[in-house]
Amino acid sequence: MKKIKAFFQKIGDFLKKIWIIISEFIRCKLAVWIGKGLKFIGKYTGISWLAAKYRKNVSNKHKKAIAGYLFIGLWIIGFVLFAARPVVQSIRMATSDYAETRVVVGEEGDSSVKFFIGGFGISQFKQIFKDNPDDVEAIVSTLVDIAVVVPLVLIFSLLLALLLHRKLKGIKIFRMIFFIPVILLSGNLLGYFNSYDLLTVSTLQSSELQGMLAFYLPEEVVDVIINVFGKIILILWFSGVQTLVFLAGLQKDNNAIYEAASIDGANKWEMFWKITFPTLMPLININIIYTTVIYANTGNELTRIISERIAPATYGRDYASALSWMLFGIEIVVIFVYVLIFKLANRKYK
Amino acid sequence: MENTFKKKKTFKKFLLGERGESGFVGKFFIYLLLIGISFIFMYPILKMISKSFMGLEDLMDPTVIWIPTRFVFGNYQKASEVLNFWKSLGDSLKVGILPTLCAVISSSLIGYGFAHFEFPGKKIWMALLVGIFLLPTMLMSIPTYVIFQKFHMLGSLKAYIYPALTGFGLRQSVFILIFYQFFKVIPHELSESAEIDGASEVGIFVRIAIPMSVPAFIICILYSFVWYWNETVLATTYFQGNITTLQMALSSFEHMYSQLFPSGSIGIGSAAESFNQGVLFAGTMLTILPLLLLYAFTQKWFVESADRSGIAGE
Numbered sequence: 311m312k313k314i315k316a317f318f319q320k321i322g323d324f325l326k327k328i329w330i331i332i333s334e335f336i337r338c339k340l341a342v343w344i345g346k347g348l349k350f351i352g353k354y355t356g357i358s359w360l361a362a363k364y365r366k367n368v369s370n371k372h373k374k375a376i377a378g379y380l381f382i383g384l385w386i387i388g389f390v391l392f393a394a395r396p397v398v399q400s401i402r403m404a405t406s407d408y409a410e411t412r413v414v415v416g417e418e419g420d421s422s423v424k425f426f427i428g429g430f431g432i433s434q435f436k437q438i439f440k441d442n443p444d445d446v447e448a449i450v451s452t453l454v455d456i457a458v459v460v461p462l463v464l465i466f467s468l469l470l471a472l473l474l475h476r477k478l479k480g481i482k483i484f485r486m487i488f489f490i491p492v493i494l495l496s497g498n499l500l501g502y503f504n505s506y507d508l509l510t511v512s513t514l515q516s517s518e519l520q521g522m523l524a525f526y527l528p529e530e531v532v533d534v535i536i537n538v539f540g541k542i543i544l545i546l547w548f549s550g551v552q553t554l555v556f557l558a559g560l561q562k563d564n565n566a567i568y569e570a571a572s573i574d575g576a577n578k579w580e581m582f583w584k585i586t587f588p589t590l591m592p593l594i595n596i597n598i599i600y601t602t603v604i605y606a607n608t609g610n611e612l613t614r615i616i617s618e619r620i621a622p623a624t625y626g627r628d629y630a631s632a633l634s635w636m637l638f639g640i641e642i643v644v645i646f647v648y649v650l651i652f653k654l655a656n657r658k659y660k
Numbered sequence: 661m662e663n664t665f666k667k668k669k670t671f672k673k674f675l676l677g678e679r680g681e682s683g684f685v686g687k688f689f690i691y692l693l694l695i696g697i698s699f700i701f702m703y704p705i706l707k708m709i710s711k712s713f714m715g716l717e718d719l720m721d722p723t724v725i726w727i728p729t730r731f732v733f734g735n736y737q738k739a740s741e742v743l744n745f746w747k748s749l750g751d752s753l754k755v756g757i758l759p760t761l762c763a764v765i766s767s768s769l770i771g772y773g774f775a776h777f778e779f780p781g782k783k784i785w786m787a788l789l790v791g792i793f794l795l796p797t798m799l800m801s802i803p804t805y806v807i808f809q810k811f812h813m814l815g816s817l818k819a820y821i822y823p824a825l826t827g828f829g830l831r832q833s834v835f836i837l838i839f840y841q842f843f844k845v846i847p848h849e850l851s852e853s854a855e856i857d858g859a860s861e862v863g864i865f866v867r868i869a870i871p872m873s874v875p876a877f878i879i880c881i882l883y884s885f886v887w888y889w890n891e892t893v894l895a896t897t898y899f900q901g902n903i904t905t906l907q908m909a910l911s912s913f914e915h916m917y918s919q920l921f922p923s924g925s926i927g928i929g930s931a932a933e934s935f936n937q938g939v940l941f942a943g944t945m946l947t948i949l950p951l952l953l954l955y956a957f958t959q960k961w962f963v964e965s966a967d968r969s970g971i972a973g974e
Contacts, residue, residue, distance in 0.1 A: 325957075333871065333874075336866070336870065336871075337867065337871060340866070341863065341866045341867055344862065344866065345860075345862070345863065348862065371778075374777050374778060374779070375777065375778065375779035375780065376779075377777055377861045378773050378774075378776070378777025378778070378779040378782070379773075379779055380773070381769055381770065381772055381773025381774075381776075381777065381861075382769075382770050382773035382774060382785065383773075384766050384769060384770055384825070384826050384827055385766075385770045385773075385785075385789070385826065385827035385836070386785070387826050388823065388825075388826025388827045388828040389788065389792075389826075389827075389828070391807070391811075391826065392804065392807060392823050392826065392828045393792055393800075393828055395803065395807060396799075396800050396803030396804055396807065397792075397795070397800075399803050400799050400800075400803060470697070473690065473693060473694060473697075476690065478687070478690065478691075484694045484698060486959050487698040487701055487702060488697065488698070488701065489955075489959070490701045490702070490705070490955075491701060492883070492886070493886050493948075493951050493952065493955050494704070494948065494951075499890055499948070502944070503704050506937070508703065508704035508707055508708070543700055546697065546700055546701070547701075596837075599790070599793075599794075600834070603793060603794055606796065607796060607797050607798075613796070613798060616796075616798050617798065620798075620802075627802065630798070631799060634796045634798050634799035635799070637796045637798070637799075638794065638795060638796055638799070641794055641796075642794070645794075
């Protein structure tokens with residue numbers, strides 16, 4: 311055991327050494343090189359001459375604004391290249407009467423996919439609500455699903471963060487384990503675990519438990535309870551990142567406030583609502599947005615239907631993009647409602 | 661008399677604790693809760709490890725739950741053959757590392773731009789940044805594919821690198837927001853004094869902002885690496901078979917297995933050769949093992965520096 315510890319210590323020391331070298335390198339050499347390179351480019355392209363001229367004439371505020379735009383310039387380029395067109399296109403498609411993709415063979419024999427869009431109106435949305443009750447049902451059930459899961463994830467991640475924030479022996483090991491979902495919850499891995507029964511700890515869903523509950527309670531209630539138990543494990547898996555964010559917020563808290571409050575005779579319950587909760591408010595908003603987006607995009611009823619309808623043989627992309635905008639609408643509604651609720655709750659305690 | 665009273669009091673203190681500190685009972689329940697939840701998170705990994713060492717007899721035997729009667733290492737050998745492990749690992753590392761570097765560099769620049777400067781239209785751009793994060797991935801996938809086709813980016817790493825360089829990589833809005841929160845808390849006095857000393861904006865960024873935000877870099881690198889590593893749907897559509905990562909190999913595992921080890925031969929050998937969960941889980945373990953190793957090495961920064969990461973905001 312000691313040997314292993316010493317071995318890891320050595321590796322750690324080695325990594326630290328490398329890190330020091332790298333950081334020194336960045337701080338000294340790289341900055342100088344970048345500076346030199348920029349000067350070189352500036353000198354031979356005339357930019358530095360222009361810059362010198364503009365430095366004299368432009369006010370500091372304008373300079374800052376231009377520098378800001380230069381920094382986010384990358385993002386604006388990306389927006390124009392990769393995002394603007396798809397967004398505009400999908401809006402156009404959702405508001406069209408028909409849209410279809412055709413494979414066009416170019417002059418040199420290379421084929422490319424092109425869209426043909428016609429008409430303008432809300433016929434796609436009409437089609438959803440008039441002709442396809444199944445899809446409307448999917449929209450409603452997805453809305454309910456997200457609306458139920460988001461606050462549960464928030465509550466669970468807050469509880470986990472409060473647990474991990476305690477100063478106990480071995481808490482670091484638990485922290486390490488609790489953030490494993492961050493690593494495993496991405497791509498297809500969660501669905502993969504689910505399909506091989508690795509997520510539900512089998513005793514929770516055993517027939518024994520169900521039978522025991524059915525003895526005391528009506529059947530529908532039992533179904534709900536069993537369902538919730540199954541969901542709780544899924545929810546625990548979804549709350550890794552949120553727990554990390556809450557924990558970060560808790561660790562920023564000032565201990566002196568709690569001491570003062572406890573001297574004034576406040577109990578833990580009051581302290582939580584009057585001190586901890588308000589300081590976590592901005593983080594709650596971030597977590598609401600993050601949870602909604604992640605949960606809305608990982609395998610629910612509506613995304614399943616969208617991927618079915620997107621095939622040209624069934625309804626096509628115009629219809630699917632109308633459905634996608636409905637999903638976007640659901641996200642906005644859920645986020646808006648919960649942010650508002652938490653804001654009101656916070657105001658009450660102020 | 662007084663002595664017994666004192667003893668009673670200390671016993672009560674031991675059990676229930678004093679103000680502000682929980683006693684034995686409280687601690688017992690907290691540890692129970694911690695261990696229980698840890699078990700839920702460890703369960704898939706433990707189950708996979710245990711099953712990946714099982715032979716067919718143990719897998720069929722319902723009395724064998726955790727510890728196999730006979731450890732079978734052949735599962736891993738077979739799985740690595742099916743996954744084409746070393747080549748896929750190389751591809752996976754390439755797909756994980758290069759876009760991650762691009763994404764982290766560009767997000768830090770963009771985040772700095774948003775956090776450190778005031779310029780007209782800033783609020784609109786920020787709203788767009790969040791709005792794009794909210795868009796359903798379904799909505800964007802096909803139009804994005806068409807654009808990539810137009811720019812001839814399909815079939816190579818370009819399909820990951822170019823968007824990552826311009827802030828539109830995999831969930832990159834999150835990283836930009838993390839860097840934004842982080843750079844915002846750097847005191848203005850620092851950058852102002854550097855400015856007076858004659859440092860340029862780039863100089864301030866490289867010399868002050870970057871060294872002060874190492875934890876943010878580590879968190880973003882880890883997240884980004886993991887997300888790129890685990891992505892399969894986008895990877896299969898963008899790379900068009902030219903690059904096969906470990907996760908992509910895993911998703912077609914059963915198919916590849918039946919090709920490598922055809923179960924046509926009759927006899928006792930064929931049952932052992934047939935596809936089973938042991939081999940599949942061995943394959944899965946091989947694909948997530950590098951991630952677990954990476955996590956084990958970075959978790960120290962990750963867990964402890966959470967308070968300085970700046971995602972908490974101020």
